[in-house]
Amino acid sequence: MTSAEEASRPFAGLSDVSIPDIPVEGDISLPVASSARDDEFSTLDEPVKETILRDLRAVANKFVHVLYPKRSSVLLRDWDLWGPLLLCVTLALLLQGGAADSNDQGGPQFAEVFVIIWFGSIIITLNSKLLGGTLSFFQSLCVLGYCIMPLTVAMVVCRIVLYTASGKVSFAVRLVVVTASFGWSTFASTAFLADSQPSNRRGLVVYPVFLFYFVIGWMILTFSP
Amino acid sequence: MSAGSRNTEPWGGFDDNLIQGGSSAVIDMENMDDTSGSSFEDVGEMHQRMKEEEEVSAEAAAAEDDGADDGEFLGMKGLKGQLGRQVADEVWQAGKRQASKAFNLYANIDILRPYFDVEPSQVRSRLMESMIPVRMISFPQKVAGELYGPLMLVFTLVAILLHGMKTSGTVIREGTLMGTAIGTCFGYWLGVSSFIYFLAYLVNAQITMLQMLSLLGYGLFGHCVVLLVTYNIHFHLLFYAMWLLIGGLSTLRMVAVLLSRTVGQTPRLLLCGMLALLHMSFLLYLHFSYHQILEGLLDSLEGHNMAPIQRVVRDVPEVTLNATVRSLGGMLMAQ
Numbered sequence: 001m002t003s004a005e006e007a008s009r010p011f012a013g014l015s016d017v018s019i020p021d022i023p024v025e026g027d028i029s030l031p032v033a034s035s036a037r038d039d040e041f042s043t044l045d046e047p048v049k050e051t052i053l054r055d056l057r058a059v060a061n062k063f064v065h066v067l068y069p070k071r072s073s074v075l076l077r078d079w080d081l082w083g084p085l086l087l088c089v090t091l092a093l094l095l096q097g098g099a100a101d102s103n104d105q106g107g108p109q110f111a112e113v114f115v116i117i118w119f120g121s122i123i124i125t126l127n128s129k130l131l132g133g134t135l136s137f138f139q140s141l142c143v144l145g146y147c148i149m150p151l152t153v154a155m156v157v158c159r160i161v162l163y164t165a166s167g168k169v170s171f172a173v174r175l176v177v178v179t180a181s182f183g184w185s186t187f188a189s190t191a192f193l194a195d196s197q198p199s200n201r202r203g204l205v206v207y208p209v210f211l212f213y214f215v216i217g218w219m220i221l222t223f224s225p
Numbered sequence: 226m227s228a229g230s231r232n233t234e235p236w237g238g239f240d241d242n243l244i245q246g247g248s249s250a251v252i253d254m255e256n257m258d259d260t261s262g263s264s265f266e267d268v269g270e271m272h273q274r275m276k277e278e279e280e281v282s283a284e285a286a287a288a289e290d291d292g293a294d295d296g297e298f299l300g301m302k303g304l305k306g307q308l309g310r311q312v313a314d315e316v317w318q319a320g321k322r323q324a325s326k327a328f329n330l331y332a333n334i335d336i337l338r339p340y341f342d343v344e345p346s347q348v349r350s351r352l353m354e355s356m357i358p359v360r361m362i363s364f365p366q367k368v369a370g371e372l373y374g375p376l377m378l379v380f381t382l383v384a385i386l387l388h389g390m391k392t393s394g395t396v397i398r399e400g401t402l403m404g405t406a407i408g409t410c411f412g413y414w415l416g417v418s419s420f421i422y423f424l425a426y427l428v429n430a431q432i433t434m435l436q437m438l439s440l441l442g443y444g445l446f447g448h449c450v451v452l453l454v455t456y457n458i459h460f461h462l463l464f465y466a467m468w469l470l471i472g473g474l475s476t477l478r479m480v481a482v483l484l485s486r487t488v489g490q491t492p493r494l495l496l497c498g499m500l501a502l503l504h505m506s507f508l509l510y511l512h513f514s515y516h517q518i519l520e521g522l523l524d525s526l527e528g529h530n531m532a533p534i535q536r537v538v539r540d541v542p543e544v545t546l547n548a549t550v551r552s553l554g555g556m557l558m559a560q
Binding site: 112131 | 307334337338340341343344345348373376377380381383384387388391392402403404
């Protein structure tokens, strides 16, 4: 503290000055406009219902784009993972409880489906990035997740069919429905993913997607309550 | 952190922002540390100017007053003051730099990029070549070092295994069907590759880990074909014939490549014998462990809850075709 005393002695004349304050204490005038700028982008003050509805509308919009797959960039521009999560949880819940011996296999099936979908998507995304794709990680995840929707619809249909009919007829119907939705899913996801790949490697990217939806389709087809 | 200080004096001099007040909200802390004796009056003047600023911008100052009572011990406004903010900013930037360095080092998938640099035609030709044993073993055969083909083949094998397990109603007591399939296939690919690489290292064979992974991965193509056919057409004799023919061909190809890269009789015997043994027995294992021949197989596809039947060794008197792949089987046979 001696250095401070030495420093303060010559300052005795300036009695209204407190030296430690000058160097480090700032009365900074912030531009007043900054607070107004924040209010425009802040969505903290809106009611919760509005926030949820906005997200739900975005998700529903993307569902529509999956149902009619054209070359559009909506899924890519505003990607979100709500839709994939909803679909994954729905599918996993519907697939629950079907097993040859339900005591042993009822539990793991939810986790099984969840893990398959997410890790499968991650691996396909990594593969497409390594092959020279231009999509970002989360954009690919978003596309692959949304394109599970036809398979989820097929699962619902299969469950209904299993309750109403049984035997060869039900199997034939389920086979047709699952095959159609599997083809639809693969086609929809390639419509979004293929543009980002160099043209000669499209097949290399499409094959794992095909395998992925095939495995999911197989799980749906062989489901028995 | 200095906003446009262009001074040359050692004590920092006067920045314009101190005087004008409205343009910038940053005061350079580095310049404030110096309390050398030559600038007392100037410091006093500076303080006077700052007081004037304070009167002009009273509303902004009111916001700052919230932190006035904190951190008095240092004569600053503590964590909420300017110094605190700058320190926090520095810490954040340093942390961000560290994290992105670590991320770029470890999570950089570009390390794997050269191994995925393939064209579809290359993959196709390598798949075909994996069934054709090479004749010349006097000089080292070329092994493609890519990972796309092997990885896709392992996943295909997983899918086929899953198909076989589901169709035959296999009950897995601990774990799940998917976990078992993935664990088996990846475990075989990675484990046996590492083991053979280790043996190759012991006997000084000229093969790298990547090449071994690639070789074994492409060797699984034969397994995929055999299992795809025999999980759907349950005919023991057919399985044994395909096991010998297709399994044998892909094993011979791998063995020939290894022979061409090893010197000495005993090392060759050890390495190639081990690989042949493991490869052929894996195919046997896959067929018999995960696939039970059940009479009335069609029942399992009709949604009845069936108790799994114990596996019994028996001769299947006729060919039982799986309903789901009746057409697929026809297509395969036609090819």
